[in-house]
Amino acid sequence: MTATLKQPAPRAHSRILGLGSYRSEVVVTNEDICQWIDSSDEWIRQRTGIVTRLRAPREVSVIDMSEAAARQALAAAGIEASQLGAVIVSTVTHQYATPSAAALLADRLGATPAPAYDISAACAGYCYGIAQADALVRSGAANYVLVVGSEKLSDVIDNHERTISFLLGDGAGAAVVGPSEVPGIGPSVWGSDGGKWDAIGMTHSLLEVRDHAEAAKLATGPDDLALISGAVGLWPTLRQDGQTVFRWAVWEMAKVAKQALEAAGVEASDLAAFVPHQANMRIIDSLAKELRLPEHVLVARDIEDTGNTSAASIPLATARLLTEHPELSGGLSLQIGFGAGLVFGAQVVVLP
Known part of the structure; x- marks a missing residue:
């Protein structure tokens, strides 16, 4: 007789129990940015909506930021890390x-x-994390799951690069997901478009850096100084095809956002908040317009003084909305992340 495998008891629902965040005190203004690229405060504001961005001190790591945000989230959720x-x-x-x-x-x-x-x-990493945490909790594989989005983008910025460097900041946001008696996280709509894989990425691969470094080690004379200099300058940094990314984000992500609403069985008018990835203010405003959000729906615009913090942007923006508008607690929020890959993820969640 074949033995029957045991399985953990599944749960019907999960929800976000608490949020936390880390924000640096180091402020980089548009005037600061303009010392590196030929631009102006007016141009950056008009094109991106960014006035300042936050960047972490050199000695602060992704782990340091993650820990600060995670401890806040655990405290807000009322659970211990051991759980x-x-x-x-x-x-x-x-x-x-x-x-x-x-x-x-x-x-x-x-x-x-x-x-x-x-x-x-x-x-899209934070939304991916929430999708996985939701599945882990509902399957019974975990009681509580910590999801952190943490980026120190200043480590991979060439300040003289014009396509993306002036957008980026540092930070971390965290959420604790646990069981719920009612639905707290709607179905996730997520995916990828690898056909646009090179729209956002690094200037060099690690193999290129390795090959140049090995060649530089063999350099022996003054004629090799250019080779050595080239190896030093080959550190991979971020760049993007801005127009491709902008068009994809505005048109395709509006469809994904609508699919997430439909999957959750709600209308835009049912929302209390809309928290898109803080990529660019024009993208945020275009998505809000395409969704025809009513005036009562608060739209996160954390990018204005925080910058684009990649995986950290949605939890950072959500935590800020709840701090400034505590009455949003218990309301519905549509969150959508999108970026390099190209990848995307969205879900409607109940705000903790």
């Missing part, structure tokens, strides 16, 4: 390809031996 059934960190700027940022974060928090892993989904 976590999984730790998920979305980041593309952890300084090591391996081991994961999540494993070290779990150890710092006291969540060991919870499973811990990183997600590389750029600006």
